[in-house]
Amino acid sequence: MAVLSEEQTILRDSAREWVKDKAPVQALRKLRDSGAAFGYDPALYAEMAAMGWAGIVVPEAYGGSEFGYLSLGLVLEETGRTLVASPLVSSALGAASALMLGGTAAQKEAWLPKIASGDAVATLAIEEGPRHEPLSTALAASRTGSGFTLNGTKSFVPDGMAADVFIVAARSSGKPGEAAGISLFLVPADARGVTRTALKLMDSRGAAVIAFDGVAVGEEALIGAPDKGFEVLEPALDRVRAGLAAEMLGTALQAFETTIDYLKVRVQFGQTLGSFQALQHRAAKMFTELELTRSCVEAALSAIDTGTNDIRELASLAKARANETLHLISNEMVQMHGGIGMTDAHDAGLYLKRARAAEAAYGNAAYHRERFGRLHGF
């Protein structure tokens, strides 16, 4: 655990209490069984926002607390523990970051206060194919007299059904694979030509396919310069990656602790499972990976807060490590629980499903290893 300020310790502790009290895993189970299209409980998110969590990275001038990314990471680690479904990552982290990095004064004034208060949900609409590859953006943005027309489809848009506004990556010039020629647009969900279709994902969170059919937007919808949207999108994505890695660290920690607790009580051959060395050493391996991952996650979040020049590599390191660690532990959780871990009544399956969804989001381990390698000249 990073060395925290007194305020950060209070924030972490209150998040821990609230999650235990109001949003245990049972809450996700209920959400799943209710079949709600939003993919989160708006009443719970309103409580989170009322505690100020949706405004942690937002400047005070726009209604936030400007408390920083490490602080938001502390909250996300706690919500990750019980798989809390909320637009904290999509809206309060991802969309808010993009607006802060590249938004005009008018855009910020229009949306940041509402994002920070939880009254509005904004989300990044990036993906077009099955794998995270933002440079492959192809959704067309054609110049018109007064602005642009958007044509194309975004898939796997997190909280896409709930969102009031999308930040859409579109291609205004160049070809897929190139960073130049990508532009970012702020598009209200009720704009003419926008249709959305809910996706039912295995982690029970909200996601949607968003179709843009001749959607007209003006110049004032641009976030950042035309054709240079990637200069805003990449750092925004790195902030999301680091924050999501913090959430995944929390998920992995809880999965690990639940599993260790089980090893201490389950008896076979007259001995607790935890007394078998084959399992002890696998437990030690998981503990080791968790400690290393925590260092990477906290370093990435702190780098964002202090604005160092290694944010990209640290974000990729954090996301790759969080992916690998959660992958390992979610599998071990099922395996070490044995038969009970295969039942829907047990939580292991929920952790396994959430693990894979989070791993795929914003770049899997291979994506981030490759990116880290390129940044280091390999």
Next chain:
Amino acid sequence: MAATDTPELAAFRAEAREWLATNFPASLKGRAAIMVNLNVETDEPDFLAWKRAMGAKGWGVPTWPKAYGGGGLSKDEARVLSQEMVKIGAFSPIGGMGVMMFGPTLLEYGTEAQKQRFMPGIVNGTTRWCQGFSEPGAGSDLASLATRCEDKGDHYLVNGQKIWTSGGQYADWIFCLVRTDTTRKHEGISFLVFDMKSPGVEVRPIQLISGNSPFCETFFTDVKVPKDQLVGPLNGGWSIAKRLLQFERQSLSGAGGGTGGGTARFGAPDLERMVDKYVGRDEAGRVADADLRQRLIAHHMEARAFALTLSRAAAEAKSGSGPSAATSIMKNVGAKIAQDRAELSMEMMGHQGLGWEGEGFNAYELGMVRGWLGGKAVTIYGGSTEIQNNIVAKRMLGLLDHQ
């Protein structure tokens, strides 16, 4: 001055800088790796002068109490001193097992008379210590050691054999675990120190797969040891040994900032340069061997995660919240990274990495081969990987043995 220095620290920084400028011989600049080696005794006048100066100042052991010849510095001051030394390529000429393991242990468990007697030799780097722990029948199961120590009234009599005694052939004194009660296991062990020149001590270097002999077999035949050389209570040696092993783990992992320098030092210092020399790159500038490239990247990331963990643990320790949980994993992670690095280096060199000596290979290549072989010891000594995992499982996770 660093931005975070308090006025007091800034003053100390200036003082340290001035003292180092006066005392550190320019001829030694950047030669730490060559000069500070357990098995090499150099008599270069500049080195000896530097050692005398640092010994007198107590800065070879900067945080130890002044009363025993240490520097008496706070942790912050020690950090500043280390920063200033790195800046000018200086290094501590005083190290070895006395500094890393025995000294800190003696400070906690020794009598006043023992501290007055033994600390000066450690602080000045004039007495070289070796460790008599492992035995042929007591490796990972250290507490099964059998070297006998009998009370003969006015002295102890020691008989038995130690093994893997690092630097035993060069050592002046040994700190040693001996059995003083054969009816109990852990509670029958005592902690004894004695002169390696005592009659009945015989040292035989062991040649290892690397061709070097950093370790010895040490035999004791009727070695007489004065009774005031027992450290701690009779039959109370196991607790002292465990504490000493903590200091050892710390220095092996690099977490203590000790002179050990950490286990991550084995293998090539610059993998990217080795790629250019031995492997080559494709048109896009990527490592030509795609499979190797993936493993190099993964290794690089692992090493970065380890480095970040070392600094996190240091920050946590400094904040006074107690030792970080992360320290328990460091020896294993550091050792694994060091060995992986050596294996990757060997793989990259291909046939150039097969040389043993003589023509056809440069000194770097030959050194890499020996380093790769010698490095196999890091996952064995200081508590093997398996023992470290046992410790994590039991102490950190509370998983019990079979009942």
